[in-house]
Amino acid sequence: MLAKRIIPCLDVRAGRVVKGTNFEGLRDVEDPVTLARFYNDSGADELVFYDITASAEGRGIFTDILRRVASEIFIPLTVGGGINSLADFDLVLKSGADKVSVNSGAIRRPELIGEAAKRYGDQCVVLSMDVKRVGGELRVFARGGRDDTGLEAIEWAKRGEASGAGEIVLNSIDTDGVKRGFDLEMLRAVSEAVSIPVVASGGAGCIEDFITLFNTLPRVDAGLAASIFHHRTVEIRDLKARLRAKGVDVRV
Amino acid sequence: MTCIVDYGVGNLSSLVGSLRHIGEAACVTAEPELLLSADRIILPGVGAFGDAAERLFSSGLAEVLHRAVEKGIPLLGICLGMQLLFERSLEYGEHRGLGLLRGEVRRIDEAGGFPYKIPHMGWNSLKITRSSPILRYVKEGDYVYYVHSFCARGVGDALCASSEYGCEIVGAVSSGNVHGTQFHPEKSGEVGLSILRAFCEMKGGVS
Numbered sequence: 001m002l003a004k005r006i007i008p009c010l011d012v013r014a015g016r017v018v019k020g021t022n023f024e025g026l027r028d029v030e031d032p033v034t035l036a037r038f039y040n041d042s043g044a045d046e047l048v049f050y051d052i053t054a055s056a057e058g059r060g061i062f063t064d065i066l067r068r069v070a071s072e073i074f075i076p077l078t079v080g081g082g083i084n085s086l087a088d089f090d091l092v093l094k095s096g097a098d099k100v101s102v103n104s105g106a107i108r109r110p111e112l113i114g115e116a117a118k119r120y121g122d123q124c125v126v127l128s129m130d131v132k133r134v135g136g137e138l139r140v141f142a143r144g145g146r147d148d149t150g151l152e153a154i155e156w157a158k159r160g161e162a163s164g165a166g167e168i169v170l171n172s173i174d175t176d177g178v179k180r181g182f183d184l185e186m187l188r189a190v191s192e193a194v195s196i197p198v199v200a201s202g203g204a205g206c207i208e209d210f211i212t213l214f215n216t217l218p219r220v221d222a223g224l225a226a227s228i229f230h231h232r233t234v235e236i237r238d239l240k241a242r243l244r245a246k247g248v249d250v251r252v
Numbered sequence: 253m254t255c256i257v258d259y260g261v262g263n264l265s266s267l268v269g270s271l272r273h274i275g276e277a278a279c280v281t282a283e284p285e286l287l288l289s290a291d292r293i294i295l296p297g298v299g300a301f302g303d304a305a306e307r308l309f310s311s312g313l314a315e316v317l318h319r320a321v322e323k324g325i326p327l328l329g330i331c332l333g334m335q336l337l338f339e340r341s342l343e344y345g346e347h348r349g350l351g352l353l354r355g356e357v358r359r360i361d362e363a364g365g366f367p368y369k370i371p372h373m374g375w376n377s378l379k380i381t382r383s384s385p386i387l388r389y390v391k392e393g394d395y396v397y398y399v400h401s402f403c404a405r406g407v408g409d410a411l412c413a414s415s416e417y418g419c420e421i422v423g424a425v426s427s428g429n430v431h432g433t434q435f436h437p438e439k440s441g442e443v444g445l446s447i448l449r450a451f452c453e454m455k456g457g458v459s
Contacts, residue, residue: 001416002374003395040441045375071269075441076397096265098439121298123371123399166371195369221374251375251395 003251004214004243005045005222006236007078007199008229010035013052015061017230030230036069039229042236044075045251048101048169048224051081052144063095070096080128084108089116093124101126101169104142107149107156110163117164125167126199127160129153131186132173138186145173153186154193161194168194169224171201179205179228182213187220197221207234207242214248254452255290257317258282259307261299261332270438274445276452284316291456293320297332301341301357301402304332305349314350321352326429326454328386334425334432335404343402352430355407360400360419368418371401376415376423376435384412384426385454386433389446396423396435396443403434429456 010017010032017032036047047069051062059082070077079092080101089100100120106112106127117125130141131153138153157168170190172183182203191198200213204225213223228234240250254271256264258280271278279286287293295317297304308314321327329337338349341357349357361370375395380387390413398415404422413424415435424447425432431451437444 002368002372002376005374067265070265072273074266074270074273074438074444076439093263094265096263096269098266123373166373197369197373251377 001249002221003045003249005199006043006210006239006250007046007048007222007224008039008044008236009048009050009201009224009226011050011052011226012062012065014058015065018052032065033068033072035230036073039236040073040075043240043252044236045222046076046078047073048078048080050101051079053082059091063091066092066095066097078126080126085112086115086119089120093120099124099126099167101128103128103130106160107140107142107151110159113160113163113165117166122164122166125165126169127157127165127167128169128171129156130171130173138189141173145176154189157190157194161196165196167197167199169199169201172203175203176201177227178203181205181209182223184213184216187213187217191217191219199224201225204228204234207239210239211243211246211248214243215246253277253279253290254292254294255287256280256294256296257287257313257333259304259311259313261297261304261307263298264296266438267294267296267330270445270448271452274449274452276448282311282313284312287313287316288320288323288325290320290325292326292328292451292454293317294451295327295329295333295336297330297336299332301332301335301343301349302345302347305336305341305347308336308350309348317350318352321428321430323456324429325456326451327352327431328451329432330438331400331434331436334434335402337425337430337432338404338407341402353407353410353425353427353432355404355410357402358405360403360417360421363419366418371399372403372417372421373399376417376421378413378415378423380413382409382412384424384431386426386431386447386450387413387424388450390443394443396433396437396440398435400434429454
């Protein structure tokens with residue numbers, strides 16, 4: 001059977017890894033290549049890199065880093081941030097990404113999902129969703145959690161799947177950075193609505209949060225986190241040993 | 253020197269990078285002379301079987317690969333590259349493969365009522381069914397990274413490792429100097445690198 005995946009996420013700006021709380025107050029942590037090597041050696045199953053630089057110059061630095069990571073880390077790499085066109089897909093795939101994550105670009109132009117899936121395969125297209133509760137509804141937000149799109153999360157997830165997305169990363173803005181556990185309610189709603197893999201993101205604060213995630217929601221395939229790994233609050237090796245002891249199948 | 257067959261499919265940077273990482277000289281080429289003088293050949297591949305097979309046959313590379321195998325050059329097919337080694341595939345129609353190994357390629361969930369998600373994507377553990385030179389450093393239960401919706405069937409005793417995913421997934425095959433992995437060794441961390449290292453330690457020779 002497939003192992004549940006543990007995925008550290010690296011937000012990269014101007015060549016450095018940053019991570020904020022509720023998307024604000026970004027802080028520098030470490031060099032992305034060093035950090036990627038550290039995670040690979042610690043047993044991470046996949047790495048996600050988000051390019052949070054908006055400029056063309058920043059994009060050049062980012063793809064440079066991606067190339068360096070891909071030349072020495074041999075586990076799957078997912079790349080997101082500023083993916084708006086097939087040309088953007090092409091650039092990061094050529095720089096070493098295995099999967100490409102779309103968010104605001106797909107909200108602006110939903111056809112992007114289908115076009116990319118057709119050209120590169122479903123397995124290559126990840127739909128990343130930033131979701132927040134608004135008046136009792138699960139609402140999709142764009143531009144790093146700043147704009148309420150009015151889209152309902154379940155509908156958007158289903159539409160993404162139907163268009164050819166091979167995986168969904170569900171980030172709860174409500175729990176992101178709070179470190180009191182994943183948003184189980186939101187994850188349950190989305191993972192039961194689609195049949196593609198769902199990656200849980202936002203809210204992990206300790207090892208127990210991952211145990212609760214996988215034991216409560218067997219349909220969730222992976223857990224993603226950033227700062228708790230960057231700050232070594234949680235060591236991936238310890239996390240996997242504990243998960244395995246609790247009956248969760250992980251790669252060790 | 254290990255030659256990677258260049259027939260216009262997929263991104264080969266991880267594969268080239270992983271070979272360099274283990275200290276193996278690698279070149280990506282479609283030149284028959286280079287391929288036929290290689291120490292080893294890797295047939296990579298992502299995408300659709302029909303397309304890829306057509307490219308191999310129309311370019312003459314299919315024949316070059318047959319001659320290379322007759323010369324005793326070790327050949328490793330990866331993912332779609334492994335599937336192409338078999339006789340035929342039923343991926344969107346019926347397509348002829350290289351026929352270097354007995355067996356065919358079918359959809360993983362063709363039986364119907366399949367309980368799991370397709371594609372089979374992620375880390376799965378290997379059950380070793382027979383010793384193979386490419387698995388000499390691999391232990392029972394080691395995890396490897398898969399991404400595929402079709403899989404090999406009826407491969408007979410070429411099977412050397414499999415994974416469980418609602419059915420038996422053919423993970424690795426070996427027969428003489430022809431080898432294949434359905435998973436991606438260049439994306440399977442240390443285990444994957446050890447498989448590439450084992451392959452690169454193989455010596456060719458006239459069989």
